Amino acid sequence: MNTFLFWSCLILALEVTAYKNPDLPGAKSYNDFKVYRSYPKNNDEVDFIQSFESQENYDFWTDLKKGEPVEIMVSPENERIFENKLSTRGIKHEVIISDVQQLINLEKVGSRLLIPNSGGGHNMTWTDYHPLENIYSYLDYLQTKYDFVTTQSIGKSYEGRDMRIVRICRGGCGAKPAVWIDGGIHAREWIAPATATWIIKELVENDYKHPDLTENLDWYILPCFNPDGYAFSRTTDRFWRKTRSDNGNNKTGCKGVDANRNWDFHWNDGGSSSNMCSQNYRGPKPFSEIGCVPCLMYPASGTSMDWAYGVANIPYAFAMELRRKGFVLPPDEIIPAATETWNFHITVVRHIYSKVTQYSLIL
Incomplete structure (x- = not known):
């Protein structure tokens, strides 16, 4: 069984009147917002x-x-x-x-950078934002091509979508210290799943550049924590933040829970709302949305970081705010944002691993 040393949640640092977006039938428009x-x-x-x-x-x-x-x-x-x-x-x-809609329109224009994929087998690039299907097909591709990569569905979302993680473990999972990374807990923060998949690409396809990262550590990465919300933000409301659960028979018709206010540690202690229509609605009870996702990997009214510290006793936990322009980051900033996030992770993880190893030798 792994001992988790490091937990990272990639986030960015909107429910409104239903204007129609002419570029996407059924989608809200944010003209003149x-x-x-x-x-x-x-x-x-x-x-x-x-x-x-x-x-x-x-x-x-x-x-x-x-x-x-x-x-x-x-x-x-x-x-x-x-x-x-x-x-x-x-x-x-x-x-x-x-005019918020102008930002959304710019986001629809793919980057002019030509960064080819790894020779076929998937449609994943980092010059545009991709639907969940492309993200998952990329995980399938890696699992097929690399013997130290496996994928797993660790549960279903409210609308029945798989919540898929990738496990990057040389020599099998479970014997080494582990790193957990998740992205996209808030649906509208598209840069987070894009960055999580970039980290996966670096760990797997560029493993030869930094073999110590997979030789010394097991990696568990959940690129899209909130698949229902992510899909809804791509088709209907670009600024949707929450999950898509129906919240029971409420008269408001408001759906969803803030998945990062739904953890079972200091739940309902402030910084969240009991209003079902609020963007930071905490839900009717802890883990009401998707259960304890990391508990499926780790036996072990707060946020994911609170839970990692307070319940799972993971010694190093971070919620990293990625670069942002009002939640709408142009595609040509995906690679710069992902690269700086990757550099942060490998620097911190190597430092933590060296400290833990030194401490173990002293004992």
Whole structure:
């Protein structure tokens, strides 16, 4: 059985009125939606801005804290009301994105970089964002071609999609210290699954460049933690964040749970909502959405990182915020973002492994 040394959750640092997107039938359009940055100076201003969080057409893109800027997406019909209310109270604010749909349109244009795949067998590239089917076909390709790679479905999502991990283990899994990486816990953060698959590619297809990483460690990577939400964000609502569970017979019709507020450690201790329509709705109980995913690999109202520290006793856990432009990162930034994230992981993992090895030798 593995001892997990390192846990990494790749994230980025919107439910709105159902406008139609003409480029994708049935999808919401964000024409003329604006993103504001506001600067609450004291608790009264924080409380006032927080009052918008439960209202439709206000989507908080960053956490609200005193003395720190907060970014909020506002629908066109609400922008004048929003500006007037902030101005009346003397709360500093500015527009940082004047038309959110323009960002989405840029995202649809694939990168001009020509980075070929590994010679066929899959459609995965890192010059565009890919559907779940392409991600999983890439995992199948690696499993077929490399004898130290296996894949596994560790459960089904609410809508019946497989939650697939890749296991990268030389000499079989279980005998070495292990690293867990997951991405895409929030559906709209497309750069996270793209980066997770880049890390998989580096570990497997470029293993010859850094053999110590697979000789000394087992790797378990879940590239898309929230497959239902990810699929919905690609077809219907680009800024969908939560899962797609139906939340029972509620009158609001609001669906989904914030999967990163659904862990069984300090659940419901703050930083989440009991409102089913909220983007950070914590769910009716811990692990209501998908169960304890890592428990399937590791016997062992918080976030995944809280759980890794507090329950699984994994000594090193990180939630890494990737580069962002309002959740919509142009495809030509996938490789730069993935490369810097990969460099961080190999640097930290090697350092942790050397420290653990030294400590073991001293004992």
